[in-house]
Amino acid sequence: MLVMIFSWGNYTVARKVQDQLGRNIVIPTALKRIVSLAPSLTECMFALENGNKLVGVTKYSDYPPQAVQLPKVGSYVNLDLEKIVSLQPDLCLATKDGNPIKVIDRLEELGIPVYALDPRNLSTVMETINELGQLLKAQKKSSKVVQGMKKRVELIKKRVAKTNSRPRVFFQIGSSPIVSVGSRTFIHELIKLAGGVNVAAGSVDYPRFSREEVLILNPDIIVINSMTRDQQILEWAKQRWSEFPNLPAVKKKQIYGVNSDYFNRAGPRLVKGLEILAGLFHPEMFPKAKN
């Protein structure tokens, strides 16, 4: 009890906030030590020029490069509770989808407030960034970041509207087994915005496919996302598709590898992912963007 009172003494004023899950939490007015429990949130923090407040990040937080130097608190599903506590954060940032609720509950029991975010699509990512801006008292920066994102999305929308071609796209997020994305995912939204048709659309978020099911879907373009360190897997996955010369995507030589960091992380870089896809789907409209 004494310990509690003592640590309260450190805070000039505490404030009450509600996170995106509607949980009420009490945090100090001036946040100084933050632990980010997901790579996407780390990216958001740095985008808001508040990276210097981070005292801990998760294992694969590798962007921007400064994040690599920060202490690691385990991977985002397998958090190292002890490490988090030892960093004495005054706030942890968590995501609803990735971080196990058990760990979040434990952190709160240990007296560390956890602000949970739940970005489900591009517009809620922007909301999330604004909300983080409010939390960190960096509203100016956050609205600038969000405005920038909106502008780039609008530009893509405008150009895509000018063309009638809507290629059928198979977005492969896993290669053995083959896994794609359903309608409620970021990637589905990005494909649609970039002027493509997601052939795997459906109610299952991450549906599995056999090779023959993909052949029947007849995609014009296959996009394989892989981490930069998995170049071999990407080459192998491309090789496997080239065994089916009648597949439109193979015929037109439209099998592409993309960096998964642009598509898996609910942060500002999703827009970059959108630009990459638009460049792949409509190279005539985006001559520069093609990678």
Add this chain to the structure above:
Amino acid sequence: MERDSQRGRYVLKRILFVSSGLMLLLAIMFYLGLAIGSTGYDLFEVLEGLFFANQDNTESVAQTIIWQIRLPRVLLATFVGGTLGVGGLVFQALLRNPLAEPYILGISGGSAVGAIVGMMLGLAMFPGVAGLAFLGSIVTLIVVLFIATGRRLFQENSLLLAGVMVNAFCSAIIMFLISMTRNAKLQNVLFWLMGDLSNTVLEQTLALGCILLPCFIFVFIMARPMNILQLGRETALSLGVHVLGVTLSLLIVTSLIVSAIVCLSGLVGFVGLVIPHILRLVLGSDHRILVPASVIGGGVFMVGCDLLARSLPSQGELPVGVVTAIIGAPLFIFLLYRSKT
């Protein structure tokens, strides 16, 4: 009469001597378990933190880590080890097979299937998940015994083969269930299946202790009949032991505590093989001594394995079942080889 009571006193003395020796070992392990972790504190600092409450802020973080993160974990490791140690001992005694163990016979696998079904149905830990886990363990127990006792009662190889098959079946069912579910919460299941002691809360661990303790005492009371059972079924019957009653009650109690352990910590194998074997080698075959020794010795072994699981990888941690299997599986093969020659 005089000789009997003298002998009784001698056994009691031995029990106390062996138990307190192992308890000392457990205390040392326990202390190491509290002192070593991903953030690392000085051994003396921990001692200080344990006994002197300090209002200094940095000290309080150390205390939080030791008391609220490491203590529940080390305590759970002790319980898991003790349960699996005594579980192995009971199975080996009742089935009169040195290689019997809850994990190898598929009892753990069966309760894991039950637990996963419970989780998928979104049931609460108690009574839902735990109840189904217990049901799963009992069903596999019956199936294994049924297959194994077909013609020759408890024949060594048939029992193991039945266990191996039931185990394979259970892991297939588990993979099937995981593949069929859309529930993202089950992502962690694979990690849990390899034996995972992280994320324990003190209250939960203490509640587990309240279930385990009476069961341990029950097994201890049954130690004498277990000794007599070693002489063979007929002899035991002629000495007035209710063989069926003893066997059934012990198997059910053991399945109960094993399934409780599986719910909290997943599948941890081979502890029930390693501990009773080492202890029998050192202490002989009197179950009155072996039962408490297996509980405490299992705890020592498990806390040690958990310590390795936490400190071996430079980042993150290993599931503790990996460590016990790396130590236990070769021993199993060695014992199998020795029993053949």
